[in-house]
Amino acid sequence: MLLDLFMSKTSMVCIDVGYRNIKVVEVSVKKNNSIFIENYGIVSTPQNSIKNGAIYDVEQVLTSIKALVKEQNMKAKNAKIIMSGTNIITRIYLIDKVAGENEDFTIKNSMPQFLPVDIENYRVDYKILQTIKERETEKYKVFVTAVPRNILQSYVDVLQGLDLKPLAVDIPANSTAKFFNREIYTKDMENFYAKRKFNKVESDTYAVLDFGSETTIVNFLKDRVLEFNKVILSGSSNMDDHISKELGISLVEAEKIKKQYGMVVPNNLSKRDHVVAYGKISAFIERLAKQIVKCFEFYIDRCYGTPISKIFIIGGGSQLNGLSQYLFQLFNVPVYPVGLLNLKGVELKKTLDKDKLNYLINSVGISL
Secondary structure, eight states, X not given: OGGGGGSOEEEEEEEXXXXXXXXXXXXXXXXXXXXXXXXXXXXXXXXXXXXXXXXXXXXXXXXXXXXXXXXXXXXXXXXXXXXXXXXXXXXXXXXXXXXXXXXXXXXXXXXXXXXXXXXGGEEEEEEXXXXXXXXXXXXXXXXXXXXXXXXXXXXXXXXXXXXSEEEEEEOHHHHHHHHTTSOBOOHHHHHHHHTSOOOOOOOSEEEEEEEOSSOEEEEEEETTEEEEEEEESOOHHHXXXXXXXXXXXXXXXXXXXXXXXXXXXXXXXXOHHHHHHHHHHHHHHHHHHHHHHHHHHHHHHHSOOOOOOEEEEESGGGGSTTHHHHHHHHHOSOEEEOOGGGBTTEEEOTTSOOTTGGGOHHHHHTTO
């Protein structure tokens, strides 16, 4: 497009280090925040180098990323990386407003009594969501993020070891919020739900469920601002483990069976692997759904949240056959599987493979 000649852009390599795979994406971000995906690559994470988001072997991870960047011929000179896992603490607190006192001073002074950790060993950031009145007392509603300094440093070490200019270390919750700050194309699904009865909620609050291999992340956004985030220690790889043990097959074969059958109910003619897979998958999803329901209840009851009008599902695990229908029946609100190309202002180089784009939302999200 000729317009591109007059719009400055920033090119960068964005990295998402996961339990199973490392995703590296080369993107260009233009002044209007539109994103062009130049290239991407996915490589298996070195065994035992990462657990729950914590990088234990920086050198192995670095070697894998460097090889992938070279193999994909990525040219960008800047880099960002995304943290993940259970070591990240996110909370919403109500903190009393003190008359005549600076809000930053009030909030930071209150942190030690709220956070269940030694605050000196954590990098703590916060965002004031709103000011509310409770029993005649004004309170700050604050979204707090705390990351262990040693874990954060391991991600910084990876960035610095790449011989690229390090721009930022971010967390999945922020990445997701940035992405869902833009228009989402859901026309096909809107037609689907127009023919069905459900609980129509007049609200600008929605949930984004990120189904990863090791964790499931629950996010609630109100007016496109992140208000709640919870990491559940269950992911799609757990289903592979259960199927593998029951059928006595490899994890690779188990994953193929999971993708083949998903939550499709078997019949009298179904093979044993379908029956076993359905039993393991449905039992796992039911357990996981109970934890997600608790997050919904906690957000409404304890975080002054408003009812959820819709649910978006992202991540590799969101592609599980039958998952969106199950969640629709459970919550009785529309459920939309979302990939990169459902988001306005995201373009892809025509020669790139589109099959694995659902794995890249977080790594592209940190480019914003």
